[in-house]
Each structure stands twice: as C-alpha cells, then as structure tokens.
Amino acid sequence: MRFTDTRVLVTGAGSGIGRATCLAFGKEGAALAAADVDLEAARASLDTLADTGAKAVAVQLDVTRPDSVTAAVDHAVAELGGLDILVNSAGVREIVAFLELDFAEWQRVIATNLSGTFLCSQTVARHMIAQGRGGKIVNLASVAGLVGVPNRAAYVSSKHAVVGLTKEMAMELAEHDIQVNAVAPGVVETGMTAGYFDDPNVVASLRRLHPAGRWAQPEEIANLILFLASAEAHFITGATYPIDGGFMAGKSF
Incomplete structure (x- = not known):
C-alpha cells in the first residue's frame, strides 16, 4: 500500500470528491483526518472505511474561519501524530448571472474556495516544516479555473486564484521539500452537480x-489526487492537471 505510515488531512470530506479521496487513501493504508463543516457527514465518510482497518478521525472544520482551521489542524495533528499530506477539497459554487450576483454570495464563494485553501495550506505547511519531513499539498481547482464559465463569476474567480496560489506556494515551499499541485476537474457527478442531470438538454x-462523451465520477478525481500525493510525483510541483474527459482539448462554452 502506497500510503502506509502517512498522515492525511482531507477538507470537504463529507461528500463528493472529498469523500472519495478519503476512501482511496484509507484503502492505501493512510491514517486519515476527514474534515468537514458538517461533522456528521465527515463521520459518514469514515463509515465507508470500516472494512479497511484504517486509522481515521472525523474533524469539524469551517475553512472560512481561521480559528476553526487552527483548531481542526491541531486536532488532526494530535490524533494522527502529525500531517504529511493535505487535500483542499472543500468548495462551494453559485449559479447566478454576473449582473445579479450580490456581494454576500461573492464573499461566501471566495471565502470558502480561495481563503479556505490559503488558511488550511498555511496552517498545515507550518506543521510540515516543523516536522522536517516534507509533505504534499493538493488543491482542488477546476476547468473553471482555466477558462470562463457563464453565471459563475465568483466560482471562476476563486478557481483561477487557486491555480495561481498553487504556483506561488510551490515556489516558496520547495525549499522545505513540500510539493504543491492542483487538479482541475471538469463536470463530476456529485451532490453539487446533481441538478445538471435532471435536464435531458x-x-x-x-x-x-466532453470528447469522452461522459462526465467524471469522484473516484476518478481521487485517483489523480493520490498520484500527486505519492512518492512517484516527488518532482512535480506548481502544476495544475485538467482531468476533464478532453474538455480542455478544444471544447468551450
């Protein structure tokens, strides 16, 4: 198993890509902290690991609040004995025309997707540096962080910023042997996108x-996240990887 003796914190672990990532790490032998603003959802994600024997703890985390981030990371470190990998999977999005988007909704999306990634990464990176054994950070961007998407001004802005933050973090943290990368999924079948599939059009x-003729399942995104968090990806840092069934190969909205 690739992640034996490895300590992992996954944010947004209560559903979708975060939940699939927790299960994938657990099957590969990682000790796991599943963090979510909904503690019961995080616990439910860990229920899927019952047969793996993985060491796992559920942690309540509101990524928009610095005090919550500090408390959650400290809890994870205390329970697992440290942290080697962070996956920033917590995220929200809006579907509102630019001219109708109110500032409160803008702030909600930016606070979760961008500020949450910053706060969690900074807090965990400090622990990684103190441990002196390097680490991996994998951020969740999106194809919406690479192109424009109508009616998602806040989401698109936040994900473009995550791509930039990934590059900046990679440059500063390289001297500490911490690699930082991002994945940029296309459409993934999760609770966030469930409404898409009700309309045949x-x-x-x-x-x-999508040239592949379909959308992704959360487990497919988790597979790429685990690769970027693995020893095999040690020389990869500052990169953003589309995982989109060919969407970015030439398709556009």
Missing part, C-alpha cells in the same frame, strides 16, 4: 462538451 450538452 443539459445532459446532451455536457456529453458534447
């Missing part, structure tokens, strides 16, 4: 936009 459009 939307489904047909999504199939056209």
